[in-house]
Amino acid sequence: MEKFETLTGIAAPMPLVNIDTDMIIPKKFLKTIKRSGLGVNLFDEMRYDRQGNEIPDFVLNQPQYRDAEILVAGDNFGCGSSREHAPWALKDFGIKSVISTSFADIFYNNCFKNGILPIVLPQEAVDVLMKDAEKGSNARMTVDLEAQTVTSSDGDTFAFEIDPFKKHCLMNGLDDIGLSLEKAPAIDAFEAQASQARPWV
Amino acid sequence: MCPKTLYDKIWDAHVVHEDEDGTSLLYIDRHLVHEVTSPQAFEGLRMAGRTVRAPDKTIAVPDHNVPTTDGRDNPDQMPEDSRIQVAALDTNAKEFGIHYYPVSDVRQGIVHIVGPEQGWTLPGMTVVCGDSHTATHGAFGALAHGIGTSEVEHVLATQTLIQKKSKNMKVEITGQLAPGVTAKDITLSVIGATGTAGGTGYVIEYCGEAIRSLSMEGRMTVCNMAIEGGARAGLIAPDETTFDYVKGRPHAPKGAQWEAALAWWKTLYSDDDAHWDKVVTIRGEDIAPVVTWGTSPEDVLPITAEVPAPESFAGGKVEAAKRALAYMGLEPGQKLSDIEIDTVFIGSCTNGRIEDLRAAAQILKGKKVKDGMRAMVVPGSGLVRAQAEEEGLADVFREAGFEWRLAGCSMCLAMNPDQLSEGERCASTSNRNFEGRQGYKGRTHLVSPAMAAAAAVTGKLTDVRDLM
Numbered sequence: 001m002e003k004f005e006t007l008t009g010i011a012a013p014m015p016l017v018n019i020d021t022d023m024i025i026p027k028k029f030l031k032t033i034k035r036s037g038l039g040v041n042l043f044d045e046m047r048y049d050r051q052g053n054e055i056p057d058f059v060l061n062q063p064q065y066r067d068a069e070i071l072v073a074g075d076n077f078g079c080g081s082s083r084e085h086a087p088w089a090l091k092d093f094g095i096k097s098v099i100s101t102s103f104a105d106i107f108y109n110n111c112f113k114n115g116i117l118p119i120v121l122p123q124e125a126v127d128v129l130m131k132d133a134e135k136g137s138n139a140r141m142t143v144d145l146e147a148q149t150v151t152s153s154d155g156d157t158f159a160f161e162i163d164p165f166k167k168h169c170l171m172n173g174l175d176d177i178g179l180s181l182e183k184a185p186a187i188d189a190f191e192a193q194a195s196q197a198r199p200w201v
Numbered sequence: 202m203c204p205k206t207l208y209d210k211i212w213d214a215h216v217v218h219e220d221e222d223g224t225s226l227l228y229i230d231r232h233l234v235h236e237v238t239s240p241q242a243f244e245g246l247r248m249a250g251r252t253v254r255a256p257d258k259t260i261a262v263p264d265h266n267v268p269t270t271d272g273r274d275n276p277d278q279m280p281e282d283s284r285i286q287v288a289a290l291d292t293n294a295k296e297f298g299i300h301y302y303p304v305s306d307v308r309q310g311i312v313h314i315v316g317p318e319q320g321w322t323l324p325g326m327t328v329v330c331g332d333s334h335t336a337t338h339g340a341f342g343a344l345a346h347g348i349g350t351s352e353v354e355h356v357l358a359t360q361t362l363i364q365k366k367s368k369n370m371k372v373e374i375t376g377q378l379a380p381g382v383t384a385k386d387i388t389l390s391v392i393g394a395t396g397t398a399g400g401t402g403y404v405i406e407y408c409g410e411a412i413r414s415l416s417m418e419g420r421m422t423v424c425n426m427a428i429e430g431g432a433r434a435g436l437i438a439p440d441e442t443t444f445d446y447v448k449g450r451p452h453a454p455k456g457a458q459w460e461a462a463l464a465w466w467k468t469l470y471s472d473d474d475a476h477w478d479k480v481v482t483i484r485g486e487d488i489a490p491v492v493t494w495g496t497s498p499e500d501v502l503p504i505t506a507e508v509p510a511p512e513s514f515a516g517g518k519v520e521a522a523k524r525a526l527a528y529m530g531l532e533p534g535q536k537l538s539d540i541e542i543d544t545v546f547i548g549s550c551t552n553g554r555i556e557d558l559r560a561a562a563q564i565l566k567g568k569k570v571k572d573g574m575r576a577m578v579v580p581g582s583g584l585v586r587a588q589a590e591e592e593g594l595a596d597v598f599r600e601a602g603f604e605w606r607l608a609g610c611s612m613c614l615a616m617n618p619d620q621l622s623e624g625e626r627c628a629s630t631s632n633r634n635f636e637g638r639q640g641y642k643g644r645t646h647l648v649s650p651a652m653a654a655a656a657a658v659t660g661k662l663t664d665v666r667d668l669m
Contacts, residue, residue, distance in 0.1 A: 016524070017517035018397055018497045022635040027616045031266070031282035033240035033289055035350075045637050050623075074517045076398040079431065080635060081614075082333040083238065084349035102398050105433050106333060106347050113351035123516075163365060165224040176351070177249070180359045183218050183226055187254075187361060190217040190228050198214075200454035200462045201230050201258075201326065 002115040003173035007096050008142040009069030012059045013133035019073055020080035021107060025089040038085055039092030060093075064136035070143065071098045072126065072133045077118075078107025087114045097143050099150060101126050112166050113176065117143065119150060125158040132156075145171055204472035206369045207438050208404045211344040211469070215327050217361055227364045230326040231343075232356050233312045234261040234299070236290040237616070238331030242354035243293040252297070254360045259299040260321055263287045264311045265616045267304050269579050269606035274305050283617065297357075310582025310608040313337040313550040317421065318584055320450025324439035324466040329356055334550045334632065336427040340420035341447070342439035342469050344404070347428060367433045368478035370403035371471075374411035376485040381666040383490075383560065384419035385552060385630070385649035387411065388426040390488045393501030395481060400432030403479060406471060407437050411485035417446040418556035425551045426632055429498040438470040492537055492662050493634045493647040495525035500634070504652070504664045508535040528636055529644050530624070537662055540646070544627040545576040545657040546639070547603075547650055549613035552630035553581025557650040558589045562597040564654035564668055570602035571660035577604040577619070579611040601657070615639045628656035 029041045047058045054061045060068060071077075071090075077100040078086060087110045090098070097117040111118045121129070132139050132152040139153035145167060151157045169176065180187075194201065205213070217226040232255075239261070246252065253259055266283035267273060276284045287304070294301035302309045308319065313334055316322045322338045328345035329335060331353040338345035352362060372391055392399075405427050412423065420437050427435025437443075444463060447453045454462045489503035500522075502509070510533035511522035526533070531540070547553075547561050558580065570576045578598050580586035586608055589595050595605050612619040613631035621627055621643025630653050634645040646662060655663040 015517060015520065017521045018499075020497075020633075020635045022614075022633070022638050026637055026641075027614050030237050030616065031286055033244070033286060035241050045641065050641070074521075076401070076431065079397055080333065080633060082331060082347035082349055084241075084331075084351060087349075102401055104398075104431060105401060106349060106428075110349035110351065113349060163224070164222055165220070165363075176363055177251075177355050177358050180226060180355065180361055180363060183361075184359075186218045186226070187228070187359060191360075194228065198325075198462070198465065200323070200458045 001173040004115055004117050004145055004170045006144045008140050010067055010137045011070035011072050011133040011141045012065040012068035013130050014059060014071055014073040015130055017074035018076045018079055021078055021083050021086040022080055024086040030083055030085055035088050038089035042089040042093045069094055069096050070141055071095055072129045073098060073100045075101045077103050079104040082106045084110045087111050087116050091116055099129055112170060119160045121158055121160055128156055204474040206471040206475040207406055207436055207469055208369055211325055212366060223365055225364050226361045229329055229356050229360055229362060231321055231328040232259045233316050233330035235265055235312050236263045236286045237265045238350050239353055240289045241350050242357055245354040246357055251358045253357045256298040261290055261294045261299050262302040262309055262312050262315050263290050263304055265610045267609040268617050269609045269611050269619060307583040311550045311610055314553060314581035318582055320453035324443060325469050333428045334425055336435050337421050337425040337550055339424035339435040340437050341443055342436060344434055346434040367404045368402055370405045370479040371477045372405050372407050373409040373482045374485050375409045376411060378411055378485050381490050381669055382488050383649040384415055384422035386488050386491050388423045389491045389501045392430045392498050395430055397429060397497055397499045398431045400430040403432050404434045405432045407435060412437060416556055417442060418554040422551055429632060439466050490652050490665050496528055496634055496636050504537055506537055508533050538664060540662045541660055542626045542628050542656055544625055545653050546612045546627055546629040547653050548579030548611055549631040551632040552650050555585050555588050558594050561650040561654040562594040564651050565601040566597050568601055568658045570657045574660055576657045577606055579606040580608050582608045612639050628653045
């Protein structure tokens with residue numbers, strides 16, 4: 001997995017609350033058996049009309065946001081379906097960090113498996129960053145994972161919390177499965193004990 | 202000893218390893234797999250030269266893509282991309298030696314209905330699946346939640362998950378439900394009260410007299426939608442209702458093992474003095490038959506109410522409500538019971554079980570679907586379907602004018618041919634009313650099976666109590 005350290009980039013504003021994973025990547029794109037290539041269909045039903053033409057008003061179709069690397073979004077981003085196709089599509093489009101007041105649990109976890117940093121900040125901070133993002137491509141935000149800060153184009157800096165283990169894995173691009181397989185002896189021991197205690201499982 | 206919640210007890214019984222910061226490796230007892238979220242995970246195993254650690258604890262069934270019409274054993278019934286995905290599950294199940302219920306098997310159905318039906322889901326277990334509605338299995342007092350594809354691969358390879366513990370939330374439904382009010386109305390009303398992010402960071406335990414009075418089917422409906430409330434999982438402590446349901450299922454323990462299991466299961470409840478981080482209490486008597494009016498499951502109101510004005514909300518919800526009303530084609534002040542509908546869908550992992558079909562059939566008996574409407578029943582599994590045929594429910598549905606389909610996820614998420622067309626309005630027993638969920642620009646009103654049946658008869662969203 002790609003390492004995440006610092007990121008300075010264009011942030012696109014999406015103030016809508018409850019942006020669900022069906023919006024992020026509609027179901028018809030879940031029939032793939034690959035992880036790649038979903039960026040073109042990110043937010044498909046908000047981004048294109050029925051004929052496949054871009055809807056000019058949609059934020060990521062606007063010239064200043066086409067190269068966005070950060071999303072500033074309304075509350076409860078990523079709710080709904082567990083589909084990891086949502087972070088795959090974001091990643092493939094080029095989004096590396098999403099900022100909101102809260103994220104749905106499964107989506108939040110899925111981001112970390114794909115090198116995307118979801119950042120939770122209080123409403124006041126998200127309001128400031130939303131305004132900053134609305135300025136367009138001249139307003140570049142900076143995310144510093146080591147320092148756990150987001151800095152607006154005006155220099156307003158906000159500190160965020162993150163689980164130390166998740167931070168460590170993201171900063172070092174670590175593969176969870178490899179880490180867990182190192183604990184195989186502990187898993188063996190657990191299975192041996194559990195097969196005595198709960199043999200019906 | 203420190204008093205524990207049910208969640209604490211199940212968690213503690215499954216910790217393989219815990220780091221100082223609380224990051225834990227949790228053992229997974231059952232891993233359910235379907236065709237949409239697993240191909241990349243199996244491919245990941247292959248690429249890394251890894252195997253499935255515990256194929257005996259891994260159960261696969263195709264459900265999302267499968268057609269629900271006759272002759273579906275013929276793969277040509279599916280579009281090519283669906284066919285490839287189902288074929289990939291066939292291949293992966295064989296190659297990695299996991300339990301499998303193919304489309305041709307009468308036991309095939311929605312993964313969250315098949316698991317409990319076959320006795321794979323048992324109290325006190327940890328259960329995961331690459332599907333958010335895994336929360337369903339919490340009805341058995343099993344810690345069950347959805348995961349992404351990377352975590353599916355992690356569980357396949359290690360039979361564990363890296364987890365941090367959630368907080369404990371108690372949702373108590375006191376007293377009794379009024380006639381016409383069902384488990385679906387409970388779970389939607391809770392989401393209406395707490396919001397779709399109200400459970401974020403929590404595992405919910407549902408308790409109280411109204412929950413205790415529910416059948417296992419009803420309890421599964423309640424826990425199924427814990428995810429719509431934002432919770433990691435929903436739980437209900439196992440009791441005699443649970444044990445009666447589990448006993449005799451194909452993969453439930455038998456003989457001495459049954460007795461040993463039962464002894465442990467009876468310890469699975471929250472201690473009296475256990476600590477709760479959040480408590481929500483709702484009087485069962487205060488719950489009415491409800492419907493959703495918007496595009497989020499939190500947009501819930503009693504059927505007797507009116508479409509709300511966006512200005513009645515606060516913060517970002519004002520804009521969201523405006524967008525929802527535009528999408529749904531509704532005006533503030535409109536009576537919910539005046540909303541005319543085109544289609545009725547009865548099915549899904551929320552409401553595709555035998556009790557749901559009984560409840561709908563009871564309303565439909567001797568009545569007809571209103572002229573010009575489309576109505577379909579999609580049983581949650583082949584066995585639910587067979588039982589409904591045996592009980593005569595299928596005849597009630599057919600005579601009323603419903604299509605009687607084969608098992609699958611169907612129009613709940615419309616990955617198969619069962620979809621709404623643009624602007625088509627549906628009373629649906631499923632779990633999500635998101636934009637485009639049941640078809641591009643389709644409009645979804647979430648309701649209970651009885652309410653769906655009532656809507657089919659009148660052609661409008663209808664208070665089922667008027668037909669009882």
